[in-house]
Amino acid sequence: MQTLKYVCGSTGDEISFEGPIYGETMPSLRGRAWTYTLGARTLTGVAWQARELTLTVKAVDGETQLDRLRMLTDHDVLAHSRDSTISGLLRVDDVWECRALITKSEPQSITPRIIETQLTVTQLGMWRRSLPTVTYAPSDPDAYQYLDHPYDMDYDYGPPSAPPVIAVDGLDPMPFRMTIYGPCSNPTVTIGGNQYRITGDIPGGARVEVDAVEGEKSVTLVNAAGDRINWFANAHRGAGLDSGSYIFQPLPAGRAEVSWPGGYTFELTPVEERSEPPWSAS
Template identity: 35%
Template sequence: MHRVRYEPGTGLARDAAELDGPLSFIGTGGGLRTRQWEYALGYRGISGVTRGAREVQTELKATSPDEAARLRHVFDRDVMAGTPGSIVVDGEWRTSAYVVGSEPGTIYGAYLSTTLKIVLVDGVWRRWHTESFPISVPQGGSFLDLPYDLPYDLAQPAPVTSLAGSDWFPAPVRIIVYGPASSPELSIGGNRYSFDVEVPDGGYLVCDGLEHTIKVTGPYGDVTDAFASGERGGGQGSGSYCFEPVPAGTSHVTWDNSFGFDVQWAEEEGEPPW
């Protein structure tokens, strides 16, 4: 059975709603599993293909009027604040959403059912993956001197030089560079990600290809907008675009080994797993 959870965009984490019982549950959540592309019809084809925000409906059942009222407040607060919550399936797949309405169904004692109208803001579900690329000691050097009189030490593990992406589609990516780093640059699958900025010791840079933002956080938590530092070349597909999605399959990764970094990429689907 899949676990479904609504995490509010405003308020506290304790306000989250478990939607798989016992106080409230949506069953299979059929409406959440609808999938829809937007497109324009053309001559023998389609164009402008995208997945945007869309409305879906799914039934919610509750065994407690108090819990139903609490959920209504949680949902409405997010809508009023303009801050979408997240619907999370299996603790991994998530999408941003507003619950914008409900239509009552069965009401019997403490039991009630209602059909929720939900706006899926992203139009897709995402599951994030992370691969780390730490600074590596040059091969041939000693890595760990054992406290025994042995004719060998432990060798440095082989550095990670590849990234296993989605099996099917290019994926949006976040690159996190850890300082100190001066004008860090790296390559994934033939695309160069370059940033003309200083990342201080104890700080880090985040280039978010989903939000198209670049920010540097200092060692004391101060955040600087570094959008102008990212090289954008001729845009996506040019070979030097800092927001380039990572390609499907396995990609070769290169950098000068003067800094460590993480690559986070988002697996995207039109519907959560069954």
């Protein structure tokens, strides 16, 4: 972890902790904690939950930035109280992010040049980063135009092909973000045995965005004019996780075949999660 920023969830404004507000090593930010219930010889109810941590920062001639930090973080806290999907972000190395709110600031020492204060941060989600987006497009019909023969055969010729796949590195399934582009009707994508199905017509120039990240789950139609329409009710959720037709089913670890009827293009972005930010560059 080399750099850290706070990003206002409502405005996108950033506050860097590399100066004139300095965060130094911030050891509490590097920790992790799972919740669970102890049994006789086992753990049950294992889950990741929001947690509080403290960060000590020093502002060197940074009164203006401290005022700006207060303004942005208070704004996010109040916005979150009205809509729990809104929060700020902690961003590490411009790659890893977690949802967070800064709920308290307690000055520790004040001198003419340096103000030291302790921030209370409520970490609302795991650390995440978006992996490279994979685009799945219909086959190119031009690839076949030179394969015709002056006589008929009992079988068709075509360029060799392998079924498309999605490769998820790591040991655990990953959430994802998916974008399906129109025109198409009732699109269905099958990945590793799960069907991701949406009922409805997606016009040309429009798209549907599926966000399967915990705490952000949504299905949104974006029309050609850029208007965003809630399509959550149009998405099939089956009987929930592992039911075989759950729109938010995480991508399986390893390689999984991807299939769809064709005729439309969609994009898939795996989202890696971890309980603490990386110690090494990755």
